[in-house]
Amino acid sequence: MAEEIGERAQHLLKVLVESYIRNGQPVGSRLLARDSGLDVSAATVRNAMADLEELGMVSSPHTSAGRIPTNKGYRMFVDSLLTVKPLTDREIMTLNGQLGVDGSNQELAASVSDYLAGMTEMAGMVMIPRTAKRSSLRHIEFMPLSDHRILAILVINEKDVQNTVIRVDRQYTTAELQQAANFLNSELAGRELFDVRHRILKELRETKDGMEQMMHQAISMAEQVFEQPASKSNADDFILSGQTRLMGFEELSNMEKLRGLFEAFNEKQEILQLLDRCLDGDGVQIFIGDESGYGVLDECSMVTSSYQVDGEVLGILGVIGPTRMAYERVIPIVDVTAKMVSAALAQSK
Amino acid sequence: MAEEIGERAQHLLKVLVESYIRNGQPVGSRLLARDSGLDVSAATVRNAMADLEELGMVSSPHTSAGRIPTNKGYRMFVDSLLTVKPLTDREIMTLNGQLGVDGSNQELAASVSDYLAGMTEMAGMVMIPRTAKRSSLRHIEFMPLSDHRILAILVINEKDVQNTVIRVDRQYTTAELQQAANFLNSELAGRELFDVRHRILKELRETKDGMEQMMHQAISMAEQVFEQPASKSNADDFILSGQTRLMGFEELSNMEKLRGLFEAFNEKQEILQLLDRCLDGDGVQIFIGDESGYGVLDECSMVTSSYQVDGEVLGILGVIGPTRMAYERVIPIVDVTAKMVSAALAQSK
């Protein structure tokens, strides 16, 4: 491209973004000339600003205000200009304290989300994907409820519990259910959920000719349990905390926008789709403003990272805050948190 | 009291409140004289207003605005002046459609909360008290997790499931746990939770001299399960929906206040204490503005009612909205909803 950005222009953009992030005020040429550390006059800076404006990196709210970064400007900033500020030992200690290895995954996620929110003063989030690929079924158990409803309890990964209610065509006795569970446990326990869902059940169904009545029924129960994407667990796999902090930001004081954002949080659906997109990416990923494509996030940025064990992505965590956030601080926080969560999970395996 | 309020003054107060609720504008004497239907002049109304102001029923935001009701004025209005507006058949039908009898209590509560929020255009809430007195234990089951942790599963009321993780001093085999569960089931199943918690376990502990080792262990497990106020279920027994609607109200546009309110929603604690206070009351109960004593609710009113089966209060439901809400509509909605939920629960028993 002919429209390469010069060394100095880059540096000016960097200083401008930093200044704007700090003060929230448009940055004028005079101030910028002084703060840049460069030995140039305001007029020179103005020329550079004109160039940056042409490239869409900055814009002025109106004629006689300074410049503010555009989303594209922020993007350039985080991609190539930013100098991250490593965490202090103290901050790392705090996190370590929170990562108890002995809670359920839900509890772990909640405490990590809190930590992220607390450290960044924004909203923290942790997502556990619906089908964590490496999940293995430890145990299945049935319990009769009223009428033709049966409670199925799955223990997954030695740690997490999932309840599902299924409906059947007749009443079953506790003993019958016990028998069915025994059968299924012998066939399925220890397998990975993914396998159970897609392979094992099919296999069983196909070879069931010689089986007795009870087994047939056990299999069809299991199908019900595993088929549905588990509406309840679906809702539980995204934990958000500290949303209310977002109400403190100037740039989110528009009630309409804010309301849209909170409704999106309640729906969860849109946010989840967005996070799904991060699953493949490596390291810290950032959505700035409207890059996400979701209108409600227009004034926001998301900084996310996946956490993983043995190279296998287990989920996504990160923060949501106003576009004007302290990236140089937030990015290492998210990065380190993801790594420590990964480590903690690996250890508890 | 000498400061009795005259017939006419009452009527004027009523019309004033109604007008203010409709338009959100301070009501002046001229308008009020016309709308009241009374054949009096504005000056007369002004005199009456002066009296009402002295009694603390109304106040003017400033010298030359009309009057608006104070909390005390609202209180008088809802207590003795209000003429409720019964629900249309159509509205009742909608509710009936939502009250599926076959979901869990959690699901039922969620759908009722949605209904309340939708009908009133405010926030709906449903609370299931921690210890629903009439809950009886149907079944208890243990399942080994990793290390010294055991999952206890309670089935309550043929419908609801509760998981609790307990910690024990050594590993137990599935068979051992089975045995413990069998023992506990034979002793506890069918009992009311309240009894289990306070009486039965104590009783068992006291007479355990002749028992074998296993029983001892079973009892101490049960104690762990029932002792803790079940931190998880504690969080789950209050369902709020439509909070974001509150962001649309003029009177809640102060971000500080609003944030406080949403934080209270997240904490749940304060709100729950408030709802606890409604448990004894009969019929629809209303907190207006600062009557609740919680600062965050200063600009809000809560309209609640208990729902019950066989005269036994099972929980509280209601709505939260700005003090300036259409009480004559909201009150019957909450009232009828509570009655229909009661009926639905009685039927499903």
Next chain:
DNA sequence: AGTTAGCACTCGCAATATTAGAGTGCTAAA
């Protein structure tokens, strides 16, 4: 070439004035 100083110009913001209108309280008469 790139850099700088100078300068006219634009724009937003805050402070100040002005006005219209709504509503009050009081007084005196009905």
Next chain:
DNA sequence: TTTAGCACTCTAATATTGCGAGTGCTAACT
């Protein structure tokens, strides 16, 4: 007790103004 009349108060909306910040452009300088 009620009413009409009237002076008064206060708000909210609408100009008017001056100030300061910051720009873009041009012409001179290195």
